[in-house]
Amino acid sequence: MNLDDLISCLYQYEKNSSLNPVIKSVEMDSRQVKSGSLFICIDGYTVDGHDFAKRSVENGAVAILAEKPLDVDVPVVLVKDTKRAMAIISNVFYDHPTRKMSLIGVTGTNGKTTTTHLIEKILRDASITTGLIGTMYMKIADETIETKNTTPESISLQQTFRKMVDHGVQSAVMEVSSHALHLGRVRGCDFNIAVFTNLSQDHLDYHKTMEAYRNAKGLLFAQLGNTYLNKERKIAVLNIDDPASSEYEKMTAAEIVTYGIDQECDVRASNIKITSQGTSFDVNAFGKEATVQLKMIGKFSVYNALAAMAACLVDGIPIQSIINSLETVQGVSGRFEPVDGGQPFTVIVDYAHTPDSLDNVLKTVKEFASGDICVVVGCGGDRDKTKRPLMAKIASELADSVVLTSDNPRSEDPHQILKDMEVGLTEHSLNNTIVDRKQAIIHAIKNAKENDVIIIAGKGHETYQTIGNETIYFDDRLIAKEAVKELLNNEF
Ligand SMILES: CC(=O)N[C@H]1[C@@H](OP(=O)(O)OP(=O)(O)OC[C@H]2O[C@@H](n3ccc(=O)[nH]c3=O)[C@H](O)[C@@H]2O)O[C@H](CO)[C@@H](O)[C@@H]1O[C@H](C)C(=O)N[C@@H](C)C(=O)N[C@H](CCC(=O)O)C(=O)O
Numbered sequence: 001m002n003l004d005d006l007i008s009c010l011y012q013y014e015k016n017s018s019l020n021p022v023i024k025s026v027e028m029d030s031r032q033v034k035s036g037s038l039f040i041c042i043d044g045y046t047v048d049g050h051d052f053a054k055r056s057v058e059n060g061a062v063a064i065l066a067e068k069p070l071d072v073d074v075p076v077v078l079v080k081d082t083k084r085a086m087a088i089i090s091n092v093f094y095d096h097p098t099r100k101m102s103l104i105g106v107t108g109t110n111g112k113t114t115t116t117h118l119i120e121k122i123l124r125d126a127s128i129t130t131g132l133i134g135t136m137y138m139k140i141a142d143e144t145i146e147t148k149n150t151t152p153e154s155i156s157l158q159q160t161f162r163k164m165v166d167h168g169v170q171s172a173v174m175e176v177s178s179h180a181l182h183l184g185r186v187r188g189c190d191f192n193i194a195v196f197t198n199l200s201q202d203h204l205d206y207h208k209t210m211e212a213y214r215n216a217k218g219l220l221f222a223q224l225g226n227t228y229l230n231k232e233r234k235i236a237v238l239n240i241d242d243p244a245s246s247e248y249e250k251m252t253a254a255e256i257v258t259y260g261i262d263q264e265c266d267v268r269a270s271n272i273k274i275t276s277q278g279t280s281f282d283v284n285a286f287g288k289e290a291t292v293q294l295k296m297i298g299k300f301s302v303y304n305a306l307a308a309m310a311a312c313l314v315d316g317i318p319i320q321s322i323i324n325s326l327e328t329v330q331g332v333s334g335r336f337e338p339v340d341g342g343q344p345f346t347v348i349v350d351y352a353h354t355p356d357s358l359d360n361v362l363k364t365v366k367e368f369a370s371g372d373i374c375v376v377v378g379c380g381g382d383r384d385k386t387k388r389p390l391m392a393k394i395a396s397e398l399a400d401s402v403v404l405t406s407d408n409p410r411s412e413d414p415h416q417i418l419k420d421m422e423v424g425l426t427e428h429s430l431n432n433t434i435v436d437r438k439q440a441i442i443h444a445i446k447n448a449k450e451n452d453v454i455i456i457a458g459k460g461h462e463t464y465q466t467i468g469n470e471t472i473y474f475d476d477r478l479i480a481k482e483a484v485k486e487l488l489n490n491e492f
Pocket residue numbers: 028029030031041042043044045046047048049050052135148149150151152153177178179180
């Protein structure tokens with residue numbers, strides 16, 4: 001595609017040359033630029049992409065999209081907002097891939113990764129070729145691709161959608177983070193179904209207020225479109241028990257489908273029974289009654305199952321097929337994942353890194369624990385600091401013993417993060433602070449009694465720990481397994 005054809009979708013721009021090179025790729029990182037690239041300058045949080053324009057030309061860029069004039073020997077296209085333009089251009093460059101498949105977006109503070117995996121499983125079992133984008137990876141059918149962000153930048157996103165279409169993907173399901181919505185990463189994505197899980201405190205370092213955070217998530221519903229105008233179904237799947245849903249209902253022109261437990265809705269669970277082996281519930285879905293027996297544990301798992309069920313029902317999957325799929329799911333990696341080394345107590349690794357998720361997980365454990373509950377937990381550095389005392393308070397109020405430890409301290413002093421957390425501790429629990437996460441896990445396991453439950457929270461599936469500029473290999477599950485082995489061999 002040549003430059004003039006590509007930029008014609010922008011309407012408002014100034015081009016400083018009549019040259020019209022062929023564009024072979026679109027890039028926002030000078031280090032990725034190849035011969036024939038269009039380089040888009042983004043003024044980021046750490047550096048300004050305009051400063052890499054010359055470097056991009058040295059690397060082969062044949063044109064540049066920028067917000068300010070640049071002294072380079074290739075055509076420069078000026079626009080007011082390169083981020084906005086990047087989303088539109090990527091969409092055009094990759095030929096509107098999301099128009100050629102069904103796209104389901106899932107947003108909310110907690111449960112996105114879990115719900116997207118449940119939806120993927122249901123669709124795959126129904127013989128649909130799927131794609132998935134989220135915190136853990138991007139997937140094109142069975143191929144897994146590493147990713148840095150939960151929701152990637154628009155170029156990477158549209159390129160991945162294109163690969164999906166070329167691979168025959170019929171339906172893609174993706175996590176849509178509040179950052180992505182606020183930074184416009186998903187502008188131009190043609191969502192068919194948008195799912196809301198829940199809203200509670202997180203990311204206030206970025207959004208500053210809960211209202212701004214709620215509104216950022218609302219952008220998914222605001223940009224969903226309208227069944228009649230788009231001539232295809234556009235459906236917002238909302239959690240009726242979360243007060244933010246009524247705001248999202250106002251923000252969208254799409255059809256509304258609701259799920260929940262506490263209030264009347266389209267897909268409603270009742271008669272919930274939680275054991276250490278799983279969770280059963282009755283469901284009334286658009287008037288049809290059925291019983292579901294999940295292997296996943298907790299009321300929050302019921303919400304995730306209902307969200308996935310509602311999305312797949314409106315996508316046309318029969319209810320019994322959905323239930324059969326949900327019933328076979330053991331769980332999602334790093335989410336309420338048991339570590340079993342033959343020990344006489346329970347060890348669970350979980351990705352709870354927000355106050356609400358920690359609260360949910362510990363309340364779930366309380367439903368079935370016959371011994372004491374111990375929680376090993378920390379908070380990430382360079383993230384919402386106001387979560388710290390709240391998470392410590394929840395840990396302290398719901399567990400019998402608490403071991404505060406490091407999560408990913410990143411650029412912050414790990415001791416200071418722990419001091420911020422300690423403010424929230426109460427005398428209700430036996431409290432320890434051990435800055436070294438491995439030692440904290442060993443401490444919890446060494447001190448466990450028969451029938452106790454240890455929850456190791458915050459890092460779930462992560463296989464690394466970032467301390468300062470260094471990222472080391474670190475997997476809570478492996479450390480816990482090793483500690484259990486040593487305990488059983490009396491090696492401590
Ligand atoms: C705040 C934020 O979202 N930052 C994102 C942003 O980084 P940034 O603004 O710092 O970028 P920058 O380093 O200043 O670079 C500016 C521009 O210069 C370019 N550059 C830079 C260096 C160079 O040599 N050449 C060059 O061209 C860069 O490619 C970029 O275009 O753009 C990067 C590239 O797309 C993202 O990876 C990065 O996410 C960082 C890693 C991040 O931590 N983001 C978090 C806050 C985030 O987005 N999280 C959400 C939610 C997570 C969840 O709840 O699940 C997510 O979706 O992941």
